[in-house]
Amino acid sequence: MTYDHKSIEAKWQDRWETEKVFQVTEDASKPKFYNVAMYPYPSGELHVGHIRNYTYIDLITRYKMMQGFNVLGPMGWDSFGLPAENRAIETGMHPQPSVEGQIAKMKMHFRKLGAGFDWSRELASHSPEFYRWDQWLFLEMYKRGLAYKAEARVNWCPKDQTVLANEQVVEGLCERCDTPVEHKELSQWFFKITDYADRLLDSIDTLDNWPDRVRTMQRNWIGRSEGATFSIGVDGGGTFDVFTTRPDTSFGMTFCVLAPEHPLVESLIGGSATEAEAREYIEATGRASEIERMAEGGKTGVFTGAYAINPVNETRIPIYIADYVLMGYGTGAIMAVPGQDQRDWEFATKYGIDIIRTVQPPDDWDGEAYTGDGVTFNSDFLDGMMRDEAVSTVISWMEDKRIGTGTVQLRLRDWLISRQRYWGSPIPIVNCDHCGMVPVPEDQLPVLLPHVEDYAPKGRSPLAAVDEFVNTTCPECDGPARRETDTMDTFVDSSWYFFRYTDAHNDEAIFDPEKAKYWMPLDQYIGGVEHAVLHLLYARFITMVLYDMGLSPVEEPFERMFTQGMLVRDGAKMSKSKGNVVPPDDYYENYGADALRLFELFVGPPTDDAVWNDSGVPGTKRFLDRLWKLGTAAHEFQDRDENGSDREILGLVHRTVKKVTDDINRFHFNTTVPALMTLANELQAYLADGAREETFGEVFDLMLLMLSPMSPHIAHELWEMRGHEDLLALQSWPVWDEELAREETVTLIVQVNGKVRDRLEVSAELTAEEVEAVALASEKVLGWLEGKEVRKVIARPPNLVNLVVG
RNA sequence: GCCGGAGUGGAGAAAUUGGCAAACUCAAUGGAUUCAAAAUCCAUCGCUCGUAUGAGCUUGCGGGUUCGAGUCCCGCCUCCGGCACCA
Numbered sequence A: 001m002t003y004d005h006k007s008i009e010a011k012w013q014d015r016w017e018t019e020k021v022f023q024v025t026e027d028a029s030k031p032k033f034y035n036v037a038m039y040p041y042p043s044g045e046l047h048v049g050h051i052r053n054y055t056y057i058d059l060i061t062r063y064k065m066m067q068g069f070n071v072l073g074p075m076g077w078d079s080f081g082l083p084a085e086n087r088a089i090e091t092g093m094h095p096q097p098s099v100e101g102q103i104a105k106m107k108m109h110f111r112k113l114g115a116g117f118d119w120s121r122e123l124a125s126h127s128p129e130f131y132r133w134d135q136w137l138f139l140e141m142y143k144r145g146l147a148y149k150a151e152a153r154v155n156w157c158p159k160d161q162t163v164l165a166n167e168q169v170v171e172g173l174c175e176r177c178d179t180p181v182e183h184k185e186l187s188q189w190f191f192k193i194t195d196y197a198d199r200l201l202d203s204i205d206t207l208d209n210w211p212d213r214v215r216t217m218q219r220n221w222i223g224r225s226e227g228a229t230f231s232i233g234v235d236g237g238g239t240f241d242v243f244t245t246r247p248d249t250s251f252g253m254t255f256c257v258l259a260p261e262h263p264l265v266e267s268l269i270g271g272s273a274t275e276a277e278a279r280e281y282i283e284a285t286g287r288a289s290e291i292e293r294m295a296e297g298g299k300t301g302v303f304t305g306a307y308a309i310n311p312v313n314e315t316r317i318p319i320y321i322a323d324y325v326l327m328g329y330g331t332g333a334i335m336a337v338p339g340q341d342q343r344d345w346e347f348a349t350k351y352g353i354d355i356i357r358t359v360q361p362p363d364d365w366d367g368e369a370y371t372g373d374g375v376t377f378n379s380d381f382l383d384g385m386m387r388d389e390a391v392s393t394v395i396s397w398m399e400d401k402r403i404g405t406g407t408v409q410l411r412l413r414d415w416l417i418s419r420q421r422y423w424g425s426p427i428p429i430v431n432c433d434h435c436g437m438v439p440v441p442e443d444q445l446p447v448l449l450p451h452v453e454d455y456a457p458k459g460r461s462p463l464a465a466v467d468e469f470v471n472t473t474c475p476e477c478d479g480p481a482r483r484e485t486d487t488m489d490t491f492v493d494s495s496w497y498f499f500r501y502t503d504a505h506n507d508e509a510i511f512d513p514e515k516a517k518y519w520m521p522l523d524q525y526i527g528g529v530e531h532a533v534l535h536l537l538y539a540r541f542i543t544m545v546l547y548d549m550g551l552s553p554v555e556e557p558f559e560r561m562f563t564q565g566m567l568v569r570d571g572a573k574m575s576k577s578k579g580n581v582v583p584p585d586d587y588y589e590n591y592g593a594d595a596l597r598l599f600e601l602f603v604g605p606p607t608d609d610a611v612w613n614d615s616g617v618p619g620t621k622r623f624l625d626r627l628w629k630l631g632t633a634a635h636e637f638q639d640r641d642e643n644g645s646d647r648e649i650l651g652l653v654h655r656t657v658k659k660v661t662d663d664i665n666r667f668h669f670n671t672t673v674p675a676l677m678t679l680a681n682e683l684q685a686y687l688a689d690g691a692r693e694e695t696f697g698e699v700f701d702l703m704l705l706m707l708s709p710m711s712p713h714i715a716h717e718l719w720e721m722r723g724h725e726d727l728l729a730l731q732s733w734p735v736w737d738e739e740l741a742r743e744e745t746v747t748l749i750v751q752v753n754g755k756v757r758d759r760l761e762v763s764a765e766l767t768a769e770e771v772e773a774v775a776l777a778s779e780k781v782l783g784w785l786e787g788k789e790v791r792k793v794i795a796r797p798p799n800l801v802n803l804v805v806g
Numbered sequence B: 001g002c003c004g005g006a007g008u009g010g011a012g013a014a015a016u017u018g019g020c021a022a023a024c025u026c027a028a029u030g031g032a033u034u035c036a037a038a039a040u041c042c043a044u045c046g047c048u049c050g051u052a053u054g055a056g057c058u059u060g061c062g063g064g065u066u067c068g069a070g071u072c073c074c075g076c077c078u079c080c081g082g083c084a085c086c087a
Helices: A005-018 A048-066 A082-091 A095-113 A128-143 A193-206 A212-222 A247-252 A265-269 A275-287 A290-295 A342-351 A387-401 A490-494 A497-503 A513-519 A535-548 A585-590 A593-602 A616-632 A644-665 A669-688 A693-707 A712-721 A768-777 A779-785
Strands: A032-037 A070-072 A147-157 A162-164 A182-191 A225-234 A239-244 A255-258 A301-310 A315-322 A333-336 A404-409 A429-432 A436-439 A471-473 A480-483 A524-528 A561-564 A567-569 A745-752 A755-763 A790-796 A800-805
Touching: A005 A095, A005 A593, A005 A712, A032 A048, A032 A513, A048 A070, A048 A095, A048 A524, A048 A561, A048 A567, A048 A593, A048 A644, A082 A095, A095 A593, A128 A147, A128 A436, A128 A490, A128 A497, A128 A535, A162 A182, A193 A212, A193 A535, A212 A535, A212 A561, A225 A247, A225 A387, A239 A247, A239 A255, A239 A333, A247 A387, A255 A301, A255 A342, A265 A275, A265 A301, A265 A315, A275 A301, A275 A315, A301 A342, A315 A342, A333 A342, A387 A404, A490 A535, A497 A513, A497 A535, A585 A593, A593 A616, A593 A669, A593 A712, A616 A669, A616 A693, A616 A712, A644 A669, A644 A693, A669 A693, A693 A712, A745 A768, A745 A779, A755 A768, A755 A779, A768 A779, A768 A790, A768 A800, A779 A800
Parallel strands: A032 A070, A032 A524, A255 A315, A524 A561, A745 A800
Antiparallel strands: A147 A162, A147 A182, A225 A239, A225 A301, A225 A404, A255 A333, A301 A315, A429 A436, A429 A480, A471 A480, A745 A755, A790 A800
16 A cells, blocks of 8 residues: 655645744744755756755754754855856856756745745745845955955966865866966956954864864865074075975985075076976976876986085075975975985985984984984984974074074965856955945945846856946946856855845845854755865855954854765766766655655765665655554554553653654654654564553554654654644654653573573562673573583673673 | 774675674575565575484684673774875
8 A cells, every 4th residue: 555645745835835834033942053054056957866865954953943943954056157158058048047046946845745845935046135135245355455466376277267275276286177276467456365364264173063074175275384484695695595394304404496486486596507397397397287297207306506505504505496396385395305305315316415304213213304202313412303393492592593583384274255257246345446445335336237148158258248337337436347258156145145044035135244253154964075175164264254244143153053864876976977976856746755855864874975865765655555554544442451562662762762853853864764664563573462442543643743754744744634623734843752662571580600501581670689680591502511611701781781700 | 104983694684782693674595475476475595413312613813801892902904084295
């Protein structure tokens, strides 16, 4: 017997919508719970891997509601940006109608899943009501010196024809299209995230409810390292600065290396014997992409012909140019200490440069450069010191001599936010010949994105070709002026949208701080680990900025972060390009959202990748069919007093409530499903053995309450059919009764020397002496004791006794 | 290289604190039902020996701690993810 999932699911989706079950407002009388899944790019097509995510978020919304929380679970659309624009280019349909059509499809998907979102707060980043506040935020950052325009060597994707932030370059490739990234000198807008590097780094320690890997990835990305920056003189005049984390090894410096792009290079090679060779090298490395530079087997470089003076011992050492030194990190120049640095070792070996060890390696050391700690030698006043002491001693020495100082280096760069693309929020700046760069006044926001038919990327913003947009008047002097034509990175939108949900329709302000104070921080945030350093770092940064502006009540936006695993099929992550995507449509049609949701929960630990099994949903549907039959068939009940079998099934259901509650709290959703399956199996057996109607009803109702956040439609229908008038979603989550949950008898494990030799049903009340006595009375056990002496008895009543014999 | 995570049956997995390894589901096999099939129901299902009661082995590998280790400690191997000529 199967149930009619289609009509039941449509019925309850209507009810939840018309009764506004998931619409909430601030309510000081209830504890709040703010529950968000990262807002999706509206691709229009969800696959079962996405559904997993939304099943989790919906389960939490429904569970927390039943626990008495005022739960906000909003949904919106990350509708600006490259994916939407590229899709528009492919299909020839303008991004606006295209995106809006996709949004309508996605909403249909969410409805079919039965997801409980508060649609009254829906937002979309491409709508002027939203991006107006992007622009406002930009201007506030500009006022505070946190947004600036600068000429810089930037990442350029030749396919997407736009610049990219460092975070959007993955192993030298464009994050979106895997095209090798090039470099260009361009004048671009940046957000000064480096000003917040220390705060962003330090407060990672407070994010106790975040996955370790995400915290580690952010720490690595910020890449703070402590050391010294000091100046090295060139023999014949001039100086350059170097950064090192190992100033204690300065006496081992036998050469210096400058990056090929280093500004001093030109004057060093001019007129030198190796000038031609050096110029050729610089040109060759300039042409090579970063990947090619790294892929080279050994280190390459060229002698400049110039010498430097090692400031700690006045030794004259050669200066090389080599591309293993990067202009983008530190000072673009290094002191090379081959004895203590493997890269320098390789370079020195190749070019025949001296190697001097200054740190004593362990006796059994047979490696090349020794980078560990040890006693310093060959180092004059540092001799005999261990690393930490030597570092601080040499830094003081440098500070006394005024040639250097202790410094901190970051790997993190400022966030490049301008894009030479159409489908984004215009940067609200006007360039005036007379007044220079002028921010658009707040009352003139939003700077509307004009409707443009030719939005194909051309290496400069398509907006630059729209005269009506570009030409404007200066807000200061009313003279002719030109607008900025770059648009903002969509990661700007996503770094504050979760504030907007708290006050989604405010047209006076980005949001009301009072509303944010009620809802923030997010109690639960769920999304893919691919955003570990992109969105999640930017969102933390912008939240800190909003905090400093007095708008956010918190410095950290996401109290508890959860990154779900991916669904894998045919050995690969589901993706359109691999052709292994499983759409949910057939499941809705043939098995129902409830069965699909249940399998999504059942498929494996939420944090882990899981393998999609096509027979899984039919399996969970079978379970729901059995449940339906159990709840709707006419049963023969016994008219009798409560007895042992009633207490057993009641005990089991209370233990199940405890387990399911604990499991949901720990995000072990995959074990909640088997708990309910076991309960249903036992309930069926109880029924077959002759059930009391009251007991059966009590157990069944508790089961429906637990099923409600997982497979809500069937649970609601059965709940109603059992004569309950109030909506199941609004019931309280069940609380287990410790007394009922207690087991009366347990299986006592009897071990002899740690091996299980007998299992006995005993009362749960037995003491240590009693279980020992029971164990020693067991015939099976006696056989193992024959001829041996019991030396020790380990009793763990009532579950286990271990007899140690010998 | 550094950092993080993982390794358990044919598959997904389970085992909150060190205490019955493999719950639950899928697949497979056998059976019932059926004219037949689907659906449903029942049974078997880690490996070895044995007709069997049963015995031995088994959580990537090697050691250790412990009465007792999938779980803790030490040393390795493999896989996944992140960062990376970062000085």
